[in-house]
Structures are given as structure tokens and as C-alpha cells.
Amino acid sequence: MSDVALSIEQLAVEVEGREILHNVSLQMKFGETHVLFGPNGSGKTTLLMAIMGFPRYRITRGKIVFQGKDVTGLPPDERARLGIGMSFQRPPVVRGVKTRDMVAACLRGKESEERIGELAERADLTDFLDREINYGFSGGEIKRSELMQLLAQRPALTLIDEPESGVDLVNISLIGELLNTLLEKDCPIPDRKCMGLIITHTGHILDYVNARTGYVMCDGVIGCEGDPHEILATIREKGYEECIACFLRRDKGG
Amino acid sequence: MADKKIAANKDKARAAAAKPAALGEDIDLGTYVSSAEEQPYEADPSRLPDKVKQQMLDAGVILDDPSQRAGTFIQMDNAPVHSSIREEGVEVLPVSQALDKYDWLSDYWWRAVAVNTDKYTANVELNQHNGYFIRALPGSKTVYPVQACLYLTKARLAQNVHNIIIAEEDSELHIITGCATASEEEAGLHLGVSEFYIKRGARVTFTMIHNWNPEVAVRPRSAAIVEEDGLFLNNYVLMKPVRSLQTNPTVICEGDNAAARFNSVLVADAGSSLDVGSRVILNGRGTKTEIISRAITTGGYIVARGYVEGNAPDVKGHLECRGLILGEQGVIYAVPELKGTLAGIDLSHEAAVGKIAEEEVEYLMARGLTRDEATATIVRGFLRVDIEGLPPALGAELQRAIETSEQDLM
Ligand SMILES: Nc1ncnc2c1ncn2[C@@H]1O[C@H](COP(=O)(O)OP(=O)(O)OP(=O)(O)O)[C@@H](O)[C@H]1O
Ligand SMILES: [Mg+2]
Numbered sequence: 001m002s003d004v005a006l007s008i009e010q011l012a013v014e015v016e017g018r019e020i021l022h023n024v025s026l027q028m029k030f031g032e033t034h035v036l037f038g039p040n041g042s043g044k045t046t047l048l049m050a051i052m053g054f055p056r057y058r059i060t061r062g063k064i065v066f067q068g069k070d071v072t073g074l075p076p077d078e079r080a081r082l083g084i085g086m087s088f089q090r091p092p093v094v095r096g097v098k099t100r101d102m103v104a105a106c107l108r109g110k111e112s113e114e115r116i117g118e119l120a121e122r123a124d125l126t127d128f129l130d131r132e133i134n135y136g137f138s139g140g141e142i143k144r145s146e147l148m149q150l151l152a153q154r155p156a157l158t159l160i161d162e163p164e165s166g167v168d169l170v171n172i173s174l175i176g177e178l179l180n181t182l183l184e185k186d187c188p189i190p191d192r193k194c195m196g197l198i199i200t201h202t203g204h205i206l207d208y209v210n211a212r213t214g215y216v217m218c219d220g221v222i223g224c225e226g227d228p229h230e231i232l233a234t235i236r237e238k239g240y241e242e243c244i245a246c247f248l249r250r251d252k253g254g
Numbered sequence: 255m256a257d258k259k260i261a262a263n264k265d266k267a268r269a270a271a272a273k274p275a276a277l278g279e280d281i282d283l284g285t286y287v288s289s290a291e292e293q294p295y296e297a298d299p300s301r302l303p304d305k306v307k308q309q310m311l312d313a314g315v316i317l318d319d320p321s322q323r324a325g326t327f328i329q330m331d332n333a334p335v336h337s338s339i340r341e342e343g344v345e346v347l348p349v350s351q352a353l354d355k356y357d358w359l360s361d362y363w364w365r366a367v368a369v370n371t372d373k374y375t376a377n378v379e380l381n382q383h384n385g386y387f388i389r390a391l392p393g394s395k396t397v398y399p400v401q402a403c404l405y406l407t408k409a410r411l412a413q414n415v416h417n418i419i420i421a422e423e424d425s426e427l428h429i430i431t432g433c434a435t436a437s438e439e440e441a442g443l444h445l446g447v448s449e450f451y452i453k454r455g456a457r458v459t460f461t462m463i464h465n466w467n468p469e470v471a472v473r474p475r476s477a478a479i480v481e482e483d484g485l486f487l488n489n490y491v492l493m494k495p496v497r498s499l500q501t502n503p504t505v506i507c508e509g510d511n512a513a514a515r516f517n518s519v520l521v522a523d524a525g526s527s528l529d530v531g532s533r534v535i536l537n538g539r540g541t542k543t544e545i546i547s548r549a550i551t552t553g554g555y556i557v558a559r560g561y562v563e564g565n566a567p568d569v570k571g572h573l574e575c576r577g578l579i580l581g582e583q584g585v586i587y588a589v590p591e592l593k594g595t596l597a598g599i600d601l602s603h604e605a606a607v608g609k610i611a612e613e614e615v616e617y618l619m620a621r622g623l624t625r626d627e628a629t630a631t632i633v634r635g636f637l638r639v640d641i642e643g644l645p646p647a648l649g650a651e652l653q654r655a656i657e658t659s660e661q662d663l664m
Binding site: 052054055075076077080081085086088091092094095096097098101102105106108132149153 | 576611613614616617618619620621622623624625627628631632634635636637638
């Protein structure tokens with residue numbers, strides 16, 4: 001078996017009748033973390049939603065193969081049970097459902113008061129367990145709550161939408177820490193199994209996680225792939241315009 | 255009771271005997287019988303048949319182990335079959351006995367509820383079948399709730415009960431009442447008048463669980479008068495089928511800083527028609543209210559009403575009505591109403607009716623729950639009652655009662 005664990009092949013995704021992603025391909029090996037850059041509205045969240053399997057993000061061409069299995073037609077719950085998990089950028093409030101219930105659901109049969117308490121402590125959300133999920137949560141609290149749920153779920157592939165946006169400096173290190181646990185940073189690289197695909201605008205998260213590959217998404221296609229630090233430096237220096245221009249030059253030339 | 259008073263009530267009742275109710279389908283009282291066989295008194299209610307005890311238990315009335323209850327009252331059809339107390343400071347009696355015992359009780363009779371409200375109140379006066387009298391003595395604080403059960407066994411009976419609840423000054427009283435029917439299909443009619451008098455500084459929590467059957471019609475007529483610094487907390491749970499139920503209890507916060515809170519959980523399946531409201535009149539300065547109702551239809555028709563009226567300075571009221579339509583049929587009609595009669599009051603409402611948000615289902619599915627599990631979790635959350643001011647043990651019991659019925663929903 002090849003060590004490619006996630007393979008996205010020429011994916012096209014439509015939202016409300018409009019094609020947002022065109023021909024997106026990427027591959028990820030066991031233990032790797034990749035980051036996704038790109039201007040607002042370029043399709044980053046759409047890609048994550050399509051990998052998670054939300055029906056509103058309709059895959060019209062291409063396929064998603066996860067750990068050797070074609071998951072393209074599977075609903076989100078089946079993908080979750082196969083080991084795909086997602087941290088939402090704007091998760092919905094679910095009235096009456098407590099944070100505790102969400103963590104318990106994520107633990108799926110292995111739930112115990114102790115384990116839930118332990119996870120909450122790690123995410124500094126002990127006082128939130130009995131609050132309705134996401135109801136009145138601040139931006140940073142939402143991020144921590146999403147990561148706490150993922151820590152309970154322990155997916156092999158974690159999809160994370162902007163973990164650092166709207167988060168203060170103290171919280172970002174806590175979020176980095178939670179992410180590293182999720183992505184097994186302490187585990188020697190050859191033994192690492194968990195993977196991450198992280199959307200970031202600022203790149204701050206690169207200070208915490210060990211990302212191997214970066215992509216720039218422009219207008220629904222992956223325009224560039226390379227070392228994430230290098231990409232970040234280019235974007236910082238020249239902005240996305242240059243990325244797009246570079247991509248267009250290469251596209252014409254190729 | 256003074257003969258003159260009795261005669262006056264009867265006269266008013268007779269004059270209103272054909273007066274239709276302001277709301278709800280008009281019930282033809284002529285199709286029901288008004289007398290039933292006597293039922294023997296049972297000193298030890300744990301000796302009642304298991305099936306009866308189970309039906310009462312489903313309505314929150316525990317007969318096998320009354321150690322968690324301050325007192326018990328049971329009425330079957332027209333006859334009180336048991337009344338007892340286990341804690342000092344509280345009285346529990348059939349209302350007929352209480353009227354004989356206390357002359358002053360006539361001052362409370364038809365004071366919060368008008369006898370000529372409609373033909374149902376009139377009928378209760380003209381064909382009265384007892385009811386309960388529960389009173390907390392001044393300053394008394396019972397730990398456990400008093401429980402009362404009104405049980406309907408005879409087919410086509412119109413059960414006419416008149417209950418009086420008095421919480422004397424600075425007392426604290428918790429009541430659980432369950433209503434149930436013996437038969438799962440026999441027609442019946444329950445007419446229940448309940449008058450609450452909550453004196454200065456007293457706190458009353460009243461939790462009512464209704465388990466009727468698809469042929470029963472129900473017309474409760476309740477009102478409460480709350481004096482200065484008093485609190486009335488009213489919880490209502492109706493999750494089992496019923497043919498037609500209409501009620502619109504009124505709380506008048508008369509004294510300064512009095513407060514009232516309503517929490518209702520309603521479920522209507524196909525064939526059930528509910529019209530359930532809560533009305534609070536804020537007459538005292540600084541009075542407060544919060545009305546929260548949650549309604550689910552799986553095919554039935556629900557009118558969820560709320561009405562708050564502010565007539566004094568510094569009053570505050572909030573109405574929240576949420577309705578969930580599960581499945582393709584069913585109607586929820588939310589009617590939130592606010593009336594303010596002077597400046598400096600703060601009344602607000604929010605109402606939302608719809609189906610389960612797909613986004614919420616998918617959020618839970620992304621955590622690995624199947625669509626059905628996700629839906630069940632959201633419905634359970636919707637019905638969750640965290641009632642401020644309710645003792646935790648009572649809250650847990652209420653939650654359990656709701657969860658038992660929830661299983662029928664899924
Ligand atoms: N549900 C939707 N309905 C209509 N259009 C949508 C929907 N979701 C996404 N889009 C559109 O698809 C495009 C890509 O959106 P997406 O959210 O994937 O961008 P993004 O790269 O994550 O942007 P940002 O950095 O602002 O989060 C946008 O033009 C957006 O308006
Ligand atoms: Mg986005």
C-alpha cells in the first residue's frame with residue numbers, strides 16, 4: 001500500500017448551482033500536515049467542506065480517496081467514522097445541546113465524566129461544559145471548543161478552518177498546543193499517523209505546527225504548491241496578486 | 255360557606271352555563287356524564303393496582319415510596335381516594351373538607367378565576383366533584399413537593415374539579431400534579447379550575463404533567479394572584495396524545511417585586527389539537543416575568559400563546575416561544591402578545607417556528623453521529639428544561655419525565 005493517505009483527484013465542487021472549485025488535486029501522506037493559503041472567497045472553506053462531505057458542497061467531478069477508500073459519495077457521518085474530522089470556522093449554535101453532550105458524542109462509546117473533564121481542562125473550557133454549544137461563545141472559545149471536540153474524536157485527518165483568526169496571543173499558544181496533540185507532534189515522524197489540512201491567512205499557526213506543504217488557492221484552483229514558509233514570505237512581501245500573476249504566467253507557459 | 259355567597263355563585267354559573275369559551279373548540283357538555291361510582295378511600299396508596307401506579311408515576315406521582323414527597327392527594331373520577339401529609343407546615347385535603355373546616359376559604363373561592371368565565375367554569379361550579387386544597391402555613395418551607403393526581407377512569411365522564419392552592423406569607427411550597435386516564439382510548443372530559451394565592455414573600459413551584467389519551471378533551475382554568483415579593487413558577491409538560499386541550503392560565507403579579515415564570519413543553523401528534531397560552535399581568539412596581547414555551551408537532555395542531563401586560567413602573571417581561579415541526583404535517587401557530595400601558599417598562603418577545611436546521615444536523619454528523627442520532631440529540635436539546643429556581647431534584651424528575659416521553663417521539 002502506498003503511504004498516500006489522502007488523495008484528492010481533479011475535484012470540481014458546486015455550491016448552489018455555481019462551480020466554486022475546478023480541478024483541485026492534492027495528496028497527503030500519513031503523518032503530514034499541509035496548509036492552505038488564499039484570498040477571501042477563493043474556495044478554501046469549500047474544499048474542506050467537500051472533504052468532510054456536506055451535501056450542499058456537491059462534487060461534480062473527480063474523487064476523494066481516503067486511506068485507500070473512495071469516500072466521494074459518503075455522507076459526513078460515515079467520513080467521520082472513517083477518521084475525518086473538522087474544526088468549523090462558524091459552527092452553529094445548537095440550543096439545549098450542551099458542550100458536554102458534544103464531547104460525549106465525539107468520544108463515541110468511550111465517554112466518561114473523567115475523560116470529558118480532562119479534555120475540558122486542557123482546552124480551558126471547564127466552565128463551558130454545561131453551556132449550550134456555541135451559544136454566546138467568543139471567537140477564541142469557539143476555536144478551543146472545536147479542537148476539544150476533535151481531541152475527543154481523534155480523527156486521522158483533521159481539517160481546520162482558520163484556527164488563529166480572532167484569537168489573542170495567549171490563546172494562540174494554547175490552540176497551537178491542542179493542535180500539536182491532535183497532530184501527534186511529539187511522536188517521531190516515521191510513526192506519526194495523524195494528518196492535518198489547515199487554512200490560514202496569517203500563517204501564525206506555522207510557528208506551532210510542523211507543516212510540510214503549503215498551497216495557494218486562487219479562484220477555485222490550487223495555483224501554487226511548495227514550502228509553506230516560503231509561500232507565506234511571498235504572500236507577505238508581494239501579496240496574492242503576485243501569486244495569481246505568477247500562476248497565470250505559468251499556466252499560459254505550460 | 256355563607257349561603258348567600260353560594261347562591262350568588264350558582265346564579266352567575268347558571269347564567270354562564272352556555273357561554274362559549276373565548277378560545278378553543280366548543281365542547282358539547284351534553285355528550286358527557288357527570289356522575290361516577292364512588293371510589294373507596296385508600297389509606298395506603300401503594301396498594302393501588304400496579305397499572306394505575308405506573309400511569310400515575312408517568313405523570314410524576316410516586317406512590318410506592320412517598321419518602322420524597324411532602325404530601326399526597328389522589329382523586330379518581332369524582333372521589334378523593336387519598337390525602338395525607340408527611341411534612342409539617344403543609345396541609346393537603348379534599349377541597350370539600352377544607353371548605354367545611356375553614357370558613358375563610360370562601361373568600362378565595364372564585365376570586366382568581368371568575369365563575370362565569372365560560373361554560374366550563376360554570377359547569378365546575380354547578381356539578382362540582384371536589385378537587386384538592388393545598389396550603390403552606392406562614393413561614394413554612396417544605397423540602398419535598400406535595401403531589402396530587404387527578405385520574406379519570408369512567409368512560410365519557412366529565413370530571414369537574416376545583417383546586418385551591420394557598421402559600422401563606424414567606425412560605426415555600428413545591429407541587430407536582432399529574433393527570434392521567436386509565437383507558438388508552440375512552441372519551442372523557444377534564445374540567446379543572448385551579449386558583450393560586452401566593453402571599454407576601456412566598457415561593458411556589460407548580461409542575462404539571464398531563465398524560466391523557468387521544469379521545470380526551472381538557473379545559474383547565476387557572477389563575478394566580480401573587481403578592482409582594484412572591485414568586486410563582488409554573489411548569490407544564492404535555493407530551494402524550496390528547497384530542498383537544500385549551501388552557502390560558504393567568505398570573506397577576508399584584509404586589510411590588512412579585513415574579514412569575516412559565517415553562518411549557520408541548521408535543522402534539524397527528525390528531526391532537528392544543529391551544530396553550532400563558533398570561534401574566536404585571537400590576538406591581540418592579541414585577542417580572544419570563545414565559546418560555548417549546549412546542550413540537552409531529553402532525554398535530556398547536557397554538558402557543560403568550561401574553562404579557564405591563565401596568566406599573568419598572569416592570570420587565572420576556573416571552574420566548576420556539577416551535578419545531580417534525581415531519582411533513584403539523585401546524586404551530588405562535589401568538590406572542592405584549593401590552594404596555596405606560597413608559598418605563600421593558601417587554602420583549604422572540605418567536606421562532608421551523609423545522610430542524612440542516613446545518614445543525616450536519617454539524618453533529620461531522621462528529622460521527624448518524625442523521626437519526628443527530629436529529630434525536632437536537633430534539634432532546636430542544637426539550638431540555640433548565641428551570642431557574644426549581645430545586646435540582648425536582649428539575650431532574652421533570653427532565654426524566656420528559657425523556658420518558660421523548661422516546662415515543664423518535
Ligand atoms: N453556501 C454558499 N452559497 C453561495 N455561495 C457560496 C456558499 N459557500 C461558498 N460560496 C461562495 O464560494 C466562494 C468560495 O467561498 P469559500 O467560503 O470557500 O472561500 P474561502 O476561501 O474560505 O474564503 P475566506 O478566506 O473568506 O474564508 C465564495 O465566492 C463564496 O461566496
Ligand atoms: Mg473560509
